[in-house]
Amino acid sequence: MPSTPSRTLDGWLSYLEQIHPVGIDLGLERVAEVARRMGLLANRLAPRVITVAGTNGKGSTVAMIEALAGAHGLTTAAYTSPHLLRYNERLRLGGSEADDATLIAGFEAVEAARLADEPVSLTYFEAGTLAALWAIARRRPDLAVLEVGLGGRLDAVNVIDADVAVITTIALDHAAFLGTDLEGIGREKAGIMRAGHPVILGSRELPASVRQCADERGAPAMTLGQDFRWQSSAGDRFSWQGTDADGTFPTLEDLPDPGLPLDNAATALQALAAAGIVLDEVSCRMALSALQVPGRMQWLGQWCLDVGHNPHAAAYLAERLSIQPCRGRTWVLLGMLADKDADGVIEALAAAADGWVSVTLVGDRARTAADLAGRIEAHGGHVAYQAQSPEAGAEWLSGRLAPDDRVLVCGSFFTVAAILAWKQAQAA
Structure with missing residues (x-):
């Protein structure tokens, strides 16, 4: 193995952004070769691996699986993307963000392996995924929870076989890479399924291709509304009924609403049950009552921050506000990238909004506040202010909020990250 130069975490991230000609390059051949060199394919990553794919709800489902497993005494590792403020957010070990030293050691291991023998070019995401998998393998937790970055079949995460696969939702997003055919997108997401291992279908509106793929692969499907379900009860509580790995039908009562989609909460519970974990009612209550997921219906005083950036996610936000x-x-406060369906998001949120602040994001995929404002007004909305950045929009709005007002910040990870950082600076 060749030696690698010493770098800080920021140095590694800057380096990884430059070593591959394109940012997204779907396919498993290159990443699988480096994984093989690193020994990641020779042994199981963890006794249980749950992989989560879907358009919306992946991050919250991963967080709930992780929290619920931890409350049952299991050691955990979770890999997610993208991050909001720190790259370290992408890898959690034992419920805590990985430190710089762990991530750097992972990047060093990836670099040594990819340069050994015939050099292999990796994208930023592929290198980060392999570094996280290497760190997880060294920790050997009871449960590893992996979030697919894009698609499923050709995503770097899919180099690892899942004991339980989870599909949350299927909607139009990342059309430049996945296309606009929902049946085709469903087949791509279904690529994380493995023969003989259960797949949890966590939406009532999945394309038919997802179930077809499960049948073709011989992956036993457990479907929301059929094999598991939830029901609201008084006082922001809900009950859950599911199917255990041994075919029994457990029921959990009086669970606290975690402030996240209950479809995803039910799916997280079912994924653990399918993985052979006997769910304890008290432990589940404890985990769900304490759960907070940054950027997912995250309330900071009058401000609600959510990374939703497509019409499906926006419709859920409007429903929660209603x-x-x-x-x-x-x-x-809305800021979106140019390759997202802004009109669909605005239409979904229109009934919930009394006033809008549109903000400009920067970068190659930027969309201006003026562009958003024109679209909002075309849908009958009132744009009170157009800001050149999320922070500028928040500054303008914060001086005009009445005590009973509230603000929904959404449209992009970049928008939410900027406001999170702004709120932290205010509190400092």
């Missing part, structure tokens, strides 16, 4: 009415006005 069942949590406020006495004042509901503002929407």
Whole structure:
């Protein structure tokens, strides 16, 4: 193995952004070769591996699986993407973000392996995924939870075989890579399934191709609304009924609403049950009551931050706001990238918004505040301010909020990350 130069974490991230000609390069041949050199394919990553794919709800489902497993005394590792403020957020070991030294050691291991023998070119995401898998393998947790970055079949995460596969939702997103055919997108997401291993179908509206793929692969499917379900009860509580790995039908009562989609909470519970974990009601209550997922319906005073950036996610946000009415006005601070369906998002949020602040994002895929404002007004919305950055929009809005007003910040990870950093700076 060749030696690698010493770098800081920021140095490694900057380096990895430059070593591959394109940012996204779907396919498993290159990443599988480096994984093989690193020994990641010779042994199991963990006694249980759950892989989560889908358009919306992946991050919250991963977080709930992780929290629920931890509450049952299992050691855990979780890999997610993208991050909001720190790259370290992408890898959690034992419920805590990985430190710089762990990530650097992983990148060094990846670099040594990819340069050994015939050099292999890797994308930023592929190198990061392999570094995380290497760190997880060294930790050997009871459960590893892996979030697919894009698609499924050709995503770097799919180099690892899942004991339980989870499909959350299927909607139009990343059309430049996945296309606009929902049946085709469903087949791509279904690529994480493995023969003889259960797949949890966590939406009632999945394309037919997902179930077809499960049948073709011989992956036993457990479907929301059929094999497992949830039901609301009084006082922001819900009950869950599922199917255990041994074919029994457990029921959990009086579970706290975690403030996240209950379809995803039910799916997380079913994924653990399918993995052979006997769910304890008290442990589940404890995990769900304490759960907080940054950037997913995250309330910071009057501000609600959510990374939703497509019409399906926006419709859920509008529904949540409708069942949590406020006495004042509901503002929407919206910043989106140019390759996202802004009109669909605006239409989904229109009924929930009393006023809008549109903001400009920067970068190659940027969309301007003026572009968003024109679209909002075309849908009948009132744009009170156009800002040149999320922070500028938040500054303008914060000086005008009434005590009973609330703000929904959404449209992009970049928008939410900027406001999270702004809120942290305010609190410092």
